Amino acid sequence: xxxxxHTPFLEVKDLRIIYKTDLETVYAVNGISFKLEKGQTLGLVxxxxxxxxxxxxxxxxxxxxxxxxxxxxxxxxEGQDLATMDDEALRQMRGGQIAMIFQDPMTSLNPVMTVxxxxxxxxxxxxxxxxxxxxxxxxxxxxxxxxxxxxxxxDYPHQFSGGMKQRVVIAMALACNPHLIIxxxxxxxxxxxxxxxxxxxxxNLRDTLGTAMIMITHDLGIVAQTCDNVAIMYAGELIEVxxxxxxxxxxxxxxxxxxxxxxxxxxxxxxxxxxxxxxxMPDPTNLPEGCPFAPRCNxxxxxxxxxxxxxxxxxxHQIRCHLFTGAAKGGQ
Amino acid sequence: xxxxxxxxxxxxxxxxxxRRFCKNRIALAGxxxxxxxxxxxxxxxxxxxxxxxEKPSPPDRLTPPCAEHPFGTDEFGRSVFARIIHAxxxxxxxxxxxxxxxxxxxxxxxxxxxxxGGRFDNLIMRFLDMxxxxxxxxxxxxxxxxxxxxxxxxxxxxxxxxxAGFARMCRSVALSISEQEYIKAAKAGGSSDLRIIFRHxxxxxxxxxxxxxxxxxxxxxxxxxxxxxIGLGVQPPKPEWGxxxxxxxxxFNGSPYLMxxxxxxxxxxxxxxxxxxxxxxxxxxxxxKS
Amino acid sequence: MAELKTAAPLMEARNLTKIFNVSRGMLHAVDGxxxxxxxxxxxxxxxxxxxxxxxxxxxxxxxxxxTSGEMYFEGKEYSKVGKREMREMRKDMQMIFQDPYSSIDPxxxxxxxxAEYMIINRxxxxxxxxxxxxEKLMDTVGLAKRLAEAxxxxxxxxxxxxxxxxxxxxxxPKFIVCDEPVSALDVSIQAQILNLLMDLxxxxxxxxxxxxxxxxxxxxxxxxxxxxYLGKCVERATSxxxxxxxxxxxxxxxxxxxxVPDISMRNKEIHLIQGEVTSPINPKPGCRFAARCPMARPExxxxxxxxxxxxxxxxxxxxxxx
Numbered sequence: 013x014x015x016x017x018h019t020p021f022l023e024v025k026d027l028r029i030i031y032k033t034d035l036e037t038v039y040a041v042n043g044i045s046f047k048l049e050k051g052q053t054l055g056l057v058x059x060x061x062x063x064x065x066x067x068x069x070x071x072x073x074x075x076x077x078x079x080x081x082x083x084x085x086x087x088x089x090e091g092q093d094l095a096t097m098d099d100e101a102l103r104q105m106r107g108g109q110i111a112m113i114f115q116d117p118m119t120s121l122n123p124v125m126t127v128x129x130x131x132x133x134x135x136x137x138x139x140x141x142x143x144x145x146x147x148x149x150x151x152x153x154x155x156x157x158x159x160x161x162x163x164x165x166x167d168y169p170h171q172f173s174g175g176m177k178q179r180v181v182i183a184m185a186l187a188c189n190p191h192l193i194i195x196x197x198x199x200x201x202x203x204x205x206x207x208x209x210x211x212x213x214x215x216n217l218r219d220t221l222g223t224a225m226i227m228i229t230h231d232l233g234i235v236a237q238t239c240d241n242v243a244i245m246y247a248g249e250l251i252e253v254x255x256x257x258x259x260x261x262x263x264x265x266x267x268x269x270x271x272x273x274x275x276x277x278x279x280x281x282x283x284x285x286x287x288x289x290x291x292x293m294p295d296p297t298n299l300p301e302g303c304p305f306a307p308r309c310n311x312x313x314x315x316x317x318x319x320x321x322x323x324x325x326x327x328x329h330q331i332r333c334h335l336f337t338g339a340a341k342g343g344q
Numbered sequence: 345x346x347x348x349x350x351x352x353x354x355x356x357x358x359x360x361x362x363r364r365f366c367k368n369r370i371a372l373a374g375x376x377x378x379x380x381x382x383x384x385x386x387x388x389x390x391x392x393x394x395x396x397x398e399k400p401s402p403p404d405r406l407t408p409p410c411a412e413h414p415f416g417t418d419e420f421g422r423s424v425f426a427r428i429i430h431a432x433x434x435x436x437x438x439x440x441x442x443x444x445x446x447x448x449x450x451x452x453x454x455x456x457x458x459x460x461g462g463r464f465d466n467l468i469m470r471f472l473d474m475x476x477x478x479x480x481x482x483x484x485x486x487x488x489x490x491x492x493x494x495x496x497x498x499x500x501x502x503x504x505x506x507x508a509g510f511a512r513m514c515r516s517v518a519l520s521i522s523e524q525e526y527i528k529a530a531k532a533g534g535s536s537d538l539r540i541i542f543r544h545x546x547x548x549x550x551x552x553x554x555x556x557x558x559x560x561x562x563x564x565x566x567x568x569x570x571x572x573x574i575g576l577g578v579q580p581p582k583p584e585w586g587x588x589x590x591x592x593x594x595x596f597n598g599s600p601y602l603m604x605x606x607x608x609x610x611x612x613x614x615x616x617x618x619x620x621x622x623x624x625x626x627x628x629x630x631x632x633k634s
Numbered sequence: 635m636a637e638l639k640t641a642a643p644l645m646e647a648r649n650l651t652k653i654f655n656v657s658r659g660m661l662h663a664v665d666g667x668x669x670x671x672x673x674x675x676x677x678x679x680x681x682x683x684x685x686x687x688x689x690x691x692x693x694x695x696x697x698x699x700x701t702s703g704e705m706y707f708e709g710k711e712y713s714k715v716g717k718r719e720m721r722e723m724r725k726d727m728q729m730i731f732q733d734p735y736s737s738i739d740p741x742x743x744x745x746x747x748x749a750e751y752m753i754i755n756r757x758x759x760x761x762x763x764x765x766x767x768x769e770k771l772m773d774t775v776g777l778a779k780r781l782a783e784a785x786x787x788x789x790x791x792x793x794x795x796x797x798x799x800x801x802x803x804x805x806x807p808k809f810i811v812c813d814e815p816v817s818a819l820d821v822s823i824q825a826q827i828l829n830l831l832m833d834l835x836x837x838x839x840x841x842x843x844x845x846x847x848x849x850x851x852x853x854x855x856x857x858x859x860x861x862x863y864l865g866k867c868v869e870r871a872t873s874x875x876x877x878x879x880x881x882x883x884x885x886x887x888x889x890x891x892x893x894v895p896d897i898s899m900r901n902k903e904i905h906l907i908q909g910e911v912t913s914p915i916n917p918k919p920g921c922r923f924a925a926r927c928p929m930a931r932p933e934x935x936x937x938x939x940x941x942x943x944x945x946x947x948x949x950x951x952x953x954x955x956x
Contacts, residue, residue: 059820060791173910174683203682203847205907208891212906230821233893237900260897275825276895277854279877285832286854288825292790525737529801531697532729533751534721543750547741630741630785 019091021224022048022071022192027085029066029075029248036297040066042248042304043085048241050191053218053225055239055256057232057272061293063248064228068194071226072106073097090191108138111185115197117177121169128165131155131184138188154183159213175206182214192224199234211237232276236260241328244269247294247304254329264326266333267309303334311335364627371623377616385433396426398581406599415605419595422581424588424602428609431583436613438499438568438578439561445503447557450510455545457511458518459537469515476508481570488576498577502564513556517549551625558621562614585610642709643670644841645694645809650703652686652693659916663689665865666703668941671858673808676835676842678856678873680849680888684911686865687845688732691811694843695727696720707809725755728802732814734794738786738801745782747797748772751804771800775830792823799830803838811843816851828855849892853877858947861885864914864922867941871948881950883907884923921953929954 029041041063048054056064069075070082073094087094089109097105114120122130131154132147142150152162158179169177178198185193198214199207215238218225227238235242235256242259244252244266252259252266259269271289291308294300300307306316316334324336366372384391401421409416415424453472457465475483487501521527522545530540569586571577578584585606592602648668654661663686671677679687692698694705696713705713712723731737738747748768751757758764769779775796786794795815802810812831816824832855834840846852852859853873860870861884869882880886887907909926920935921927927934934953941951 059822175910203911204849204891205682205887206910207893208906209908211893231893232895236895236897237893256897260895271822273895275821277825277828277850279850279853279892279894283854285829286825288829289822290826292792292823525731525733526739528692528697529729529731529737529798530739530750532695532724533801533805534724534754535750539754544739544741548739630743631787 019088020047021050021090023086023088024067024071025086025088027067027070027087028083029063029070030081030083031066031076031079032081033079038296039299040080040248040296041070042299044243044245044248044250045085046243046250046253048192048224048226050224051218051222052241053227053239055235055242056226056228056245057230057235057242058245059230059293061247061296062245064245065196067245068112068196068226068228071194072110072112073102074106074112104138107134107190108188109190110192110194111188111190113178113181113185113193113195113198116201117174117181118201120181121177123169126166126168127155127172127180131165131180131187134184135187150187154186155180157186157217158183175202175210178202178206178210179213182210182217186217186221186223189221190223192226194226194228196228197230198227200229200231207234214238232272244272247296247299249304249332250330251305251332252330258327258329262326262329264324264329264331264336266305266331267311267335268305271308303332361627365623368623368626370619371626374616374619374623377612378620381432381436381613381616384429385436388429388433391429392423392426394426394430396423397430397583398422406595406602408599409601416599416601418588418591418602424605427583427588428585428605431585431588431606432609434495434578434582435565435568435585435610438495438502438584439565439613441499442502442506442564442568443557443561445499446506446510446560447553449503450507451514451553453507454511454514455518455541455549458515459522459541459545461519465515468511472508472511475504480505480567484567484571485574485576488571493576493579495578498568498571501571502567505567506560506564509560510556513552514549517552518545521545521548547628550628554621554625554628558617561617562610565610565614641672643706644673644708645669645671645843646706647694648704648706650690650693650705651701652689652698653701656915661915662686662865662917663914664693664700665917667860667862667865667867669860669867669870671809671841671843673841674835674839675857676844676855678852678859679843679845679862680847680852680859681862682847682888682911684864684914685862686914687847687862688813690862691729691813691843691845694811695724695729697729721755725805726807727809727811728805728807729811729813730795730798730802730815733818734791734798735786735818737798738794740786743783743785744772744777744789744797747786748800748804751801755805757805767804768800771804774803774834775800790823791819792826795819795823795827796830799827799834803834806838807840809841809843811845813845814847815844817846817848824851831855849888861888864911864917866922866938866951867949868923868952869948869950870941875945875948879948881944881948881955882923882952883927883929883954921951 025045026043027041027045028043031038031040044067046054056067058064066075071087089105128148128151131151135142135147135150151165155162155165160176160179160183169180172180199210202210211234227234229235239256241255243250246268252269254262268289274287275289277286289308294304294307300317302317302319303321306312309316313334321332321334322337324331324333399422404417404421405419407413407417413423413425415428418424453468457468483505484501487504488497491497491500527540527544530544566586568577569584569589572584572587578587580587588606589603592606595602650664650667652664654663667690669677679690681687689698693700700713703713704711707723707727712720715723745765745768748771749764752764752767758767768782772779772782777793777796777800781789786797815831816827819827828851835842844852844855856873858870859873859876861868861882863884869876869880869885876885877889880889907926907928912925918935920937921939924930924934931953939951939953941949942955944950944955
């Protein structure tokens with residue numbers, strides 16, 4: 013992280029996304045910026061409706077065409093501006109450079125195609141010069157990578173259990189040697205013991221293949237186990253960004269991050285009550301004027317309701333909160 | 345006291361549904377058109393005396409629309425205007441009784457089958473499969489031929505033909521609802537099966553049922569016409585839209601209005617009913633409240 | 635706690651079994667489970683999907699009829715009592731459901747949903763009294779009065795789950811089965827609901843059977859924990875004992891599989907268990923966990939281990955403990 017003057021693998025700058033329908037406008041993503049280097053894993057953490065999945069979809073330009081719209085900002089992948097890509101380049105990029113793993117393995121596989129055909133399909137699209145044997149060989153190779161026996165290649169999805177299906181989905185994502193994998197809550201639908209298997213497998217794959225990864229999750233435990241960098245998202249904004257050490261060990265935190273940790277029952281200490289964050293996520297069609305977290309914040313100051321907070325920066329660690337920017341200026 | 349409160353709650357809810365129905369322009373337009381048709385049905389005799397529909401007048405045959413005969417005359421010289429007006433009660437009556445009759449019978453069977461399942465479900469559904477294995481028109485022809493051709497028997501025959509479709513639809517709706525957790529929750533609270541069906545299953549199935557019932561009305565009017573055509577439905581010279589449409593076919597080249605006018609009558613009626621049904625479904629659904 | 639245990643158990647199940655007859659054979663969803671829950675306590679039931687924990691909850695309330703076994707509520711055997719009597723007993727035994735989106739009828743408004751049980755059971759004579767009680771319940775679970783006429787779809791998951799809690803409380807039950815009540819909620823909302831459930835327990839002296847797959851949640855709320863695997867109880871102990879001193883290989887694997895939000899634990903050795911839950915249909919003889927167990931011995935796949943007390947109040951079903 014010492015060299016600064018090279019272009020990062022993925023750079024998102026001031027991204028804003030809205031969903032516009034006749035009735036209302038949903039402000040899903042409100043000016044987020046982050047970078048991702050090759051071989052690194054970024055954890056995108058937040059609750060339902062924070063805009064995590066919207067961000068992920070926009071990286072593949074897969075937002076619903078009729079309603080979703082990128083209103084501002086740029087996404088640059090390997091030096092290429094995503095907005096200027098034509099359809100052909102986009103198709104090459106999807107599944108080729110960037111692959112996505114969806115939350116529910118039950119619905120992301122086609123029930124009437126064999127696993128080999130489904131994995132083979134994307135290999136065929138991105139490598140038209142491959143013949144049947146080459147495709148099959150590659151299918152077997154990726155199945156081996158995710159720990160599925162080769163002889164199961166001709167089985168149908170329903171013959172696999174939940175965890176195995178998610179492995180198949182991951183194999184599909186790996187098939188074309190992507191440079192970036194976006195995993196949208198890849199283990200939420202799985203049991204704990206299976207989740208542990210899949211997570212450890214994904215870690216090994218990342219280490220051996222050197223693929224960059226964006227791990228979207230609401231589980232801070234998974235983040236702690238897998239991510240190098242963490243971005244915490246709230247109401248479409250990145251309220252805290254930093255390395256895993258910053259988020260889990262540093263002293264200064266955004267009050268929302270503190271609340272998120274306070275909400276998880278601790279396995280080592282038993283307390284009488286948890287300390288949840290009161291209230292609810294703000295309505296994304298009608299966001300508060302100042303800090304989006306102000307209405308739920310226990311450290312809310314008058315300025316928080318009026319003015320968007322600036323960024324407090326300490327090395328890689330960024331916190332978007334008046335508490336620290338104010339302290340920096342006023343010297344409390 | 346108790347009753348008053350319940351009534352007032354019900355009235356508030358009905359008013360709310362009506363308000364939402366009225367907000368929907370299309371539904372309201374459908375409702376107004378349909379009310380006009382109902383006025384025609386009620387005041388048919390005032391608009392034009394019934395004799396006009398059956399009295400042949402050979403010199404006037406196949407006159408195109410003119411001042412004296414606004415919709416022209418048919419092959420016997422009878423006023424098409426009078427026949428259209430006086431056919432409305434017959435056609436609408438058949439359409440409504442058959443649709444709602446088969447909804448009632450088929451719906452009850454279907455919901456019971458879907459909710460209780462098991463052997464009862466198997467028995468009823470296999471029986472209905474048997475009925476629907478016969479072509480609908482054939483079944484109706486046989487039934488009318490056996491029972492004798494008149495309007496009551498025509499309605500019974502058509503209802504029998506439509507039951508299976510409604511039952512199957514209601515069964516699938518009831519099946520998907522009975523898997524919802526709120527049904528289990530109602531049981532945990534001590535609800536009886538009947539209460540669960542009427543309080544939870546039927547209201548949640550309502551939208552599907554309303555749409556399918558209103559959609560079927562126009563279809564029923566048309567299938568009644570094919571039976572009238574082969575002489576098993578409404579008996580000539582009584583007017584009926586479907587029968588008129590059929591009679592007009594051979595004169596289509598010279599007098600197209602003979603076919604266009606009853607066709608339009610069926611079209612306008614069924615569209616207005618469908619628009620109303622759509623609006624009613626939306627008004628009943630709390631999710632679409634705005 | 636020790637004092638309470640000398641009292642009679644509020645809920646007791648003996649050799650409770652539920653076998654479903656499915657097309658491919660006999661599905662052993664719950665297979666010979668025993669437990670006792672004392673008044674004011676919470677028994678947490680943990681296990682992965684398909685271990686029969688939800689079936690257990692349904693069977694306790696007889697929403698599913700047990701195949702065999704006995705169930706006692708306040709000392710009364712009720713596994714075979716008639717429909718009417720059962721309906722009467724259910725007033726004392728309620729349930730909070732997993733999915734706040736499907737467990738309440740979308741066509742009814744909040745007040746009607748909460749009032750429904752009281753109307754069915756004629757708890758009060760007049761509607762006015764019932765709706766007055768609804769207001770009190772809404773207050774208890776932290777729902778604003780203005781939401782009384784709202785419909786479920788207008789509310790978020792946390793509020794919907796509060797409706798479910800209010801409904802379960804409406805008949806003043808002594809015992810509540812909580813079937814994964816927080817699994818469908820976000821972490822911050824999850825903590826709100828857990829706090830609410832714990833407060834209600836203190837205030838109304840409620841007894842819970844708390845079903846979940848989330849071990850950190852179960853530790854927070856339970857006094858005793860039962861770990862289930864494929865219909866069998868593999869380990870049962872007090873909450874602290876189980877976490878401090880897990881004995882069954884499955885419990886150990888389950889505990890070490892939880893991702894801990896602490897990066898110092900990142901490179902800790904995890905006891906990954908291989909394979910996945912096998913089918914509960916026509917299970918093979920022997921320990922159900924034998925196929926995945928890292929410490930399986932020949933006898934494990936031949937004879938089913940019995941639940942035995944290895945230390946006071948700590949029960950394990952494993953051949954290694956014999």
